[in-house]
Amino acid sequence: MTDLLRKEMRLSAxxxxxxxxAFGLMFLLPGYPVLCGAFFVSLGLFQSFQLAREANDxxxxxxxxVAKRDIVRGKYAFVCLIEGCALLLMALAVLLRMxxxxxxxxxxxxxxMNANGFALGMAFVIFGLFNWIFVGGxxxxxxxxxxxxxxFVIACFLxxxxxxxxxHIPGLERLNAFGTDALGLQLxxxxxxxxxxxxxxxxxxxxxxxxxxxxxx
Amino acid sequence: xxxxxxxxxxxxxPSFELKKNSFSLESGRITGFIGRNGAGxxxxxxxxxxxxxxxxxxxxxxxxxxxxxxxxxxxxxxxxTGTVSWYPRKKIRDLVEIARRFYDTWDEEAYRSYLRLxxxxxxxxxxxxxxxxxxxxxxxxxxxxxxxxxILDEPxxxxxxxxxxxxxxxxxxLRDRGVTVFFSTHIITxxxxxxxxxxxxxxxxxAAALPKAEFVRQYSRDGERLEDTMLRLETEEGGAAHD
Numbered sequence: 064m065t066d067l068l069r070k071e072m073r074l075s076a077x078x079x080x081x082x083x084x085a086f087g088l089m090f091l092l093p094g095y096p097v098l099c100g101a102f103f104v105s106l107g108l109f110q111s112f113q114l115a116r117e118a119n120d121x122x123x124x125x126x127x128x129v130a131k132r133d134i135v136r137g138k139y140a141f142v143c144l145i146e147g148c149a150l151l152l153m154a155l156a157v158l159l160r161m162x163x164x165x166x167x168x169x170x171x172x173x174x175x176m177n178a179n180g181f182a183l184g185m186a187f188v189i190f191g192l193f194n195w196i197f198v199g200g201x202x203x204x205x206x207x208x209x210x211x212x213x214x215f216v217i218a219c220f221l222x223x224x225x226x227x228x229x230x231h232i233p234g235l236e237r238l239n240a241f242g243t244d245a246l247g248l249q250l251x252x253x254x255x256x257x258x259x260x261x262x263x264x265x266x267x268x269x270x271x272x273x274x275x276x277x278x279x280x
Numbered sequence: 281x282x283x284x285x286x287x288x289x290x291x292x293x294p295s296f297e298l299k300k301n302s303f304s305l306e307s308g309r310i311t312g313f314i315g316r317n318g319a320g321x322x323x324x325x326x327x328x329x330x331x332x333x334x335x336x337x338x339x340x341x342x343x344x345x346x347x348x349x350x351x352x353x354x355x356x357x358x359x360x361t362g363t364v365s366w367y368p369r370k371k372i373r374d375l376v377e378i379a380r381r382f383y384d385t386w387d388e389e390a391y392r393s394y395l396r397l398x399x400x401x402x403x404x405x406x407x408x409x410x411x412x413x414x415x416x417x418x419x420x421x422x423x424x425x426x427x428x429x430x431i432l433d434e435p436x437x438x439x440x441x442x443x444x445x446x447x448x449x450x451x452x453x454l455r456d457r458g459v460t461v462f463f464s465t466h467i468i469t470x471x472x473x474x475x476x477x478x479x480x481x482x483x484x485x486x487a488a489a490l491p492k493a494e495f496v497r498q499y500s501r502d503g504e505r506l507e508d509t510m511l512r513l514e515t516e517e518g519g520a521a522h523d
Binding site: 066069070073074118119120122123125126127128129130131133276277278279280 | 378
C-alpha cells in the first residue's frame with residue numbers, strides 16, 4: 064500500500080490537491096461559511112482525478128503487480144491523506160478559536176456559524192460525502208466523473224446550508240457554542256461527524272472495490 | 281511444463297464474442313498469437329491480465345488461478361499492452377522509479393542494458409517519444425524484473441525493421457534462458473522468424489493451437505508460405521482451420 068500511495072502522490076496527484084489543503088485554514092475566517100473550505104479541498108482532489116484520467120493512470124495501475132482492489136484502496140488512501148491534512152489545519156483553527164480567540168469580537172459578532180466542534184464534525188461529513196458520492200461514483204466506470212462530482216457539489220452545499228442554518232432555529236443555538244461552552248455536545252457532534260465519515264468512506268470503498276473488479280479497461 | 285493455461289474463456293460484447301477459448305503456454309517456448317484486426321487477440325490478452333472481466337472461464341499461471349493470486353502472479357510475469365500511453369508529461373526515469381518498487385526481482389543491470397539496446401533516453405517524457413520508442417519503453421518495463429513469462433500485445437507494431445529484428449532476436453535469447461514468450465501480432469513474418477508455436481484466432485474463436493511445424497504440415501499447401509496459408513485460411517468462410 065505504501066508503494067501505491069507513493070505512486071498516487073508522485074504520478075497521479077495534481078499539485079492543486081496539495082495547495083488546496085491550505086483552504087482548511089478558512090476555518091479562521093470570520094463572517095464566512097467556513098465549511099466552504101472543505102469544498103475547496105475536495106475541488107483540489109477532483110483536479111487529481113481529472114489529471115489521472117487524462118494520463119491513463121488507471122491502466123498504468125492495473126499493469127502494476129497489485130490486485131485490482133488495491134488500486135481502489137490506493138486512491139482512497141490518497142484522498143483520505145489529503146482530507147486528513149486539511150482536517151488537521153481545520154482542527155488547529157478550531158482549537159485557536161475555542162481558546163486564544165474565544166472572546167475575540169470579530170468572531171463573537173459573526174453571523175455565520177462558529178468554527179467549533181460541530182463545524183469540524185460537519186467538515187468530516189462533507190469529506191465523507193465526497194468519498195461516498197464522488198470517489199465511489201467514479202469507480203462505477205473508472206472513467207466518468209462529471210455526474211458524481213455534480214452530485215457531490217449539490218450534497219455538499221445542501222450540507223453547508225443546513226449547518227449554517229441550524230443554529231438559527233430556536234432551541235439549537237448551542238450548536239454555535241463559543242469557547243468551551245457546551246463542550247460535551249460539541250464533542251458528541253464531532254464524534255458523530257467522524258463516525259459518519261468512516262461509515263461513508265468504508266462502505267463506498269468496499270463497494271468501489273467490487274465494482275472496479277468487474278470493469279473492463 | 282504448462283506455465284499458463286486459459287480454460288473456456290468467454291467474453292461477450294454486443295458485436296463480438298470470445299467463444300469458450302482454451303489454450304495453454306508451455307515453459308521455454310515462443311508462442312505467436314495471430315489473427316486479423318478485431319479477431320479477439322487484445323481481448324484475450326486483456327482477459328489473461330484481468331483488465332477485462334470475462335463472462336466465463338478461468339486463467340491460471342504456475343498452476344494458480346489468476347483471481348485470488350493476482351499480485352504474486354503479476355510479479356512473475358511481464359506484460360505489455362501496446363505503447364506507453366500513461367503520464368505523457370512525466371519523465372521515463374520517474375515512471376520507472378515508481379514501477380521498480382513494486383518488484384522484488386527488479387534487475388537494474390538488465391534495465392540499463394535494455395535502455396542501451398533500445399537507445400532510450402530516460403530523461404525524455406512519453407510525449408517526446410515516437411510510437412516505436414514508446415513500445416520499447418513498455419517492453420523494458422516488462423523485461424527488467426526477470427519475468428518468467430512475457431505476455432505482449434503487438435510488441436512489434438510501430439517498430440522499424442531493425443528494431444523489430446532486434447526484438448525478435450531478444451525473444452529467442454530469452455526463450456533460450458527458459459523464459460516463455462507469448463506475443464500477439466498480425467505480422468506473419470514475425471511468427472515465421474521466431475515462434476515455436478502458433479495460436480491462431482479467427483472471429484473470436486481459437487481456430488488452431490499447434491507447434492509451428494505441425495501447423496504448416498496441417499494447413500499449408502505445397503510451396504505455400506505461412507503468410508499465404510494464413511491469408512487463405514482467413515478468407516475461407518468462418519476460418520477453415522480447426523483443432
